[in-house]
Amino acid sequence: MNPIPSAIFETQISQMQVMIEELVSIESPSTDKQSIDQLGDKMIEIISPLNPEITIDYQQIAGNNIVASWPDEQGNTTGGIVVLCHMDTVHPIGAINDNPIRINKGKMHGPGIIDMKSSLVQVVFALQILQKHNRWPNTPITLLLTSDEEIGSNSSRPLIKHFGKTANLVLCMEPALSQGELKTSRKGVMRFTITTKGKSAHAGAAHEEGINAIEEMAHQIICLQNLTNYETGTTINIGEIKGGSRPNVIPEECQIAVDVRIRNIVEANKITNIIDNLKSNVPGSKILITGGIERDPMPKTPEISAAFKQASQIAKNLGIMLKEGSTGGGSDANIIANYKVPILDGLGPLGDGAHTSKEHLLLNSVSNRTALLSGIISEWKI
Structure with missing residues (x-):
């Protein structure tokens, strides 16, 4: 019919x-x-x-x-x-x-x-x-x-x-x-929240005592953005960022929200492994990572x-x-x-x-x- x-x-x-x-x-x-x-x-x-x-x-x-x-x-x-x-x-x-x-x-x-x-x-x-x-x-x-x-x-x-x-x-x-x-x-969807931790200090009087969390995050953002690969269909977007309080204070914390799109589970596992094993670049800084796959x-x-x-x-x-x-x-x-x-x-x-x-x-x-x-x-x- x-x-x-x-x-x-x-x-x-x-x-x-x-x-x-x-x-x-x-x-x-x-x-x-x-x-x-x-x-x-x-x-x-x-x-x-x-x-x-x-x-x-x-x-x-x-x-x-x-x-x-x-x-x-x-x-x-x-x-x-x-x-x-x-x-x-x-x-x-x-x-x-x-x-x-x-x-x-x-x-x-x-x-x-x-x-x-x-x-x-x-x-x-x-x-x-x-x-x-x-x-x-x-x-x-x-x-x-x-x-x-x-x-x-x-x-x-x-x-x-x-x-x-x-x-x-x-x-x-x-x-x-x-x-x-x-x-x-x-594509599948992955979401991560990445936080860098440093040490606050007076930007003028005690600059050498501070550990800049935003500086550390800058290294991480470049690393993450380089994971985008149009041939495999993997894309990375840093969609949100927040950190610091004032220009004259070395920031103690910075946080980003990361959106990842992948075509298959193999690529999802690969990207997850890379993100979970990110290493800090600025001496004394720390990285905290949460998140994972949201939609297969x-x-x-x-x-x-x-x-x-x-x-x-x-x-x-x-x-x-x-x-x-x-x-x-x-x-x-x-x-x-x-x-x-x-x-x-x-x-x-x-x-x-x-x-x-x-x-x-x-x-x-x-x-x-x-x-x-x-x-x-x-x-x-x-």
Whole structure:
């Protein structure tokens, strides 16, 4: 049977825009539990008419995670199709003042609109239309609405692993690549905090008594930056630095935050070993290192290749030529990559400017991407 055509979803675009605006208006930065829980309550209200079994994974610090599940006709709730969405964004409360919700030249703007408020709406309408047209598949469907993807998924990681490792198919609703490509591989993410310790002293009266922690860190930064290797795909970014108190005081401490991206576990282990064994250069200084791998790499496995091939055929039946690509960014799909399950990542709509004040959604991509999502859910052959 052919998937439900894009034209059906095109008739829903006005309603989808209204819902997107409603969700974007509920600003939900990762570290604001109250705001994320407000969005979670709204999502429960929206999906409840679809009659899922809803479980709330209550959290003390992070926002609550939500599990919505639809058993198959035999009552099974595990396996089947797992849909990964996150409700948090990188944008602080008030970002909507810098990037207000508006439509201009086919672009709908707003903080978090492409990453990933519009994807939440996609999922809702895909499931609504499947129910309305009696095309709901006889397979368990689990929708995970998580609260902390943008800060490492610490609270939601156990849920993602629990449901993802037994899935027959995992659909990750991150936005598409620039030409609509699905993401069939992702780099892994490592994070380190490196602190250098010295000895404070008066910069004029007792300069020789001081041990400059910033000087030591300068040596370490050059060493770390030299680990970037575009041929192997390894990149190092020193994204934060803090140290010292005043120009006339030799700094006792300096600290940096390091982001590392790698294509495979072998490279991850190599870089970790180098960082863990950094040596001090300035006599008397010390180095403290914490951190490690945050998200495993998601290589293009045979399971992912087979999933993309089947998705491409479904897309072809919708008149869509589906392409694939790779990205250096991590997602919740990385968390389950080691389980060798079929994963389709990047099923969200097209847009640009994610994580910036220029974030926007391309409205003409919404109906096609929702039709594709709907078709994958209804037509998937296990």
